[in-house]
Amino acid sequence: MTEFADGPAPEASPRLAAALAGARARRERRTRRLRPVVWGIVAAVALQSVFADPTPGTHGEHLAVTLLLAGCLLPLAAVASGLWGMARPAACILFCLLVSGFAFALGVVQPHSTPVLPSSVAVLIAFLVLSRRRAVAIGCAVLGGLVLTELVGAHDGVVDLLGQLLFCLVLAMMAISMRQAGESEERAALLLAQLEDAREAEAEAAALAERTRIAQDLHDVLAQTLSGLSVQMQAARRMARRDNAGEELRDLLDRAGTLVKEGLGDARRAVGALRGQQTPSLDRLPELVERYRMDLELDVTLSVTGATRPLPADADLALYRGAQEALTNAARYARGAHTTVTLHYDAGSTVLTVEDRRTDRAPTAPPPIEGSGLGLRGMRERFEAVGGTASAGPDEAGWTVRMEVPV
Structure with missing residues (x-):
């Protein structure tokens, strides 16, 4: 009954x-x-x-x-x-x-x-x-x-x-x-x-409103500042070509202009993510590696092993942002080294490693801008939030960044 x-x-x-x-x-x-x-x-x-x-x-x-x-x-x-x-x-x-x-x-x-x-x-x-x-x-x-x-x-x-x-x-x-x-x-x-x-809907609406406010602040401050800096960098590059400045200075200005352009694109994507738009994922990892190889002249290769599978959105974004931070550091501190990005799908986890390997032992020139260390700290905090781990440090052959998230 x-x-x-x-x-x-x-x-x-x-x-x-x-x-x-x-x-x-x-x-x-x-x-x-x-x-x-x-x-x-x-x-x-x-x-x-x-x-x-x-x-x-x-x-x-x-x-x-x-x-x-x-x-x-x-x-x-x-x-x-x-x-x-x-x-x-x-x-x-x-x-x-x-x-x-x-x-x-x-x-x-x-x-x-x-x-x-x-x-x-x-x-x-x-x-x-x-x-x-x-x-x-x-x-x-x-x-x-x-x-x-x-x-x-x-x-x-x-x-x-x-x-x-x-x-x-x-x-x-x-x-x-x-x-x-x-x-x-x-x-x-x-x-x-x-x-x-x-x-739950009320909390999501409040969070979306707060993210929208933060996105507007980022757009008004960071994106506009980077846009102005990009214009100034273009003007500086034109002046360097006009005054026949040295090749080293012009290369430095070209790299700086490319970095500003990349930063402006990242700022716009961050604003879009805060507004609830589609966020980057590991599907765009080959595109990211190729962009660093072409635009920043970074000697980098990508390897993917294991059976690919969809990941939770937060974990997917954390791996992408981690790869982006590691490649930025490689372009800043490890010029002349060979960088290998390896994405491995294990049975119980997904591991992304970025390894910088230098073939010669000649001392490297100091970076034009010293880092604050906040990028690696933010990477660790991002992975802790999704239940994963992130570590970075030197080894026998260079520098290795390892990021792991559970299935």
Whole structure:
């Protein structure tokens, strides 16, 4: 037996769907507890019919008792065992009519039997499953059938009839209470899930508004400053060419202009990410490596090993930004070295390494701009936020940056 609320279930978010499924599962468990009661009624009707007169048999009125008893008890046993589902109203109505009809006919053939027991089950299930209008119609039909069997002399007086009618009414009220309790519990679970969804949406809206404000500040300060610096760098490059400045100075200005252009692009992408736009991912790692190789003349190669797989957005972005920071440091501090970027998809993690290997031991020229160390610190913090790790340091052949995130 299964209870169903009137009307179709509304479309729900995953949280709402889980709350609805949980409420229905609890109602289903409560309903399954009624199955032993139905089995008890089956046993009681069968036992009473065996000792009533006429008894079940294979000839004459005894055969009629056997057939009517089977027609009454088989649907009850099917429902008690879960073989007869009540998901469709038509199946429930058919069950109620079959059980009540055979019970009343059995009461007529066996005057001292109690047709109220099978009929009460029909009333109980009707008010648990069907709409209120259909359940009332089934209940009225059952009450009418009990009155009709009294008129043909199947009851032991008016008092017995009134007791049976009252028993059916009590079961109907119990079914209504059970159904209302289940529906109230379901509505409470849905309201709680909706409240949590609303709070989550409110928090996301507040976070988006804050990110939008930060993005606007970045755009107004950083992006505009870099744009002005780019214009000044272009002017400086033109002046250097005009005044026939040295090749070293012009190369330095060209690299500085490229770095400014890269910084301006990164600033715009950061502003877009804060505004909720698409963020870069490992799919663009070959493009990033190629850009550093062409624009910054970095000797860099990319290697990807293992079966590629999608990663969570935060972990994906952390690996991309980590590779970007490591390549920027290689271009700043390890010019003349060979840089290898290796992306390895392991069984339990994804590892990205950036290795700088120098073939000669000649001292390198100091970088034009000293770093603050905040880039590596920010990289570690970013990976800690996604449950990963990041480390950077020298080794026997150069410098290695290793970043790892769990699957």
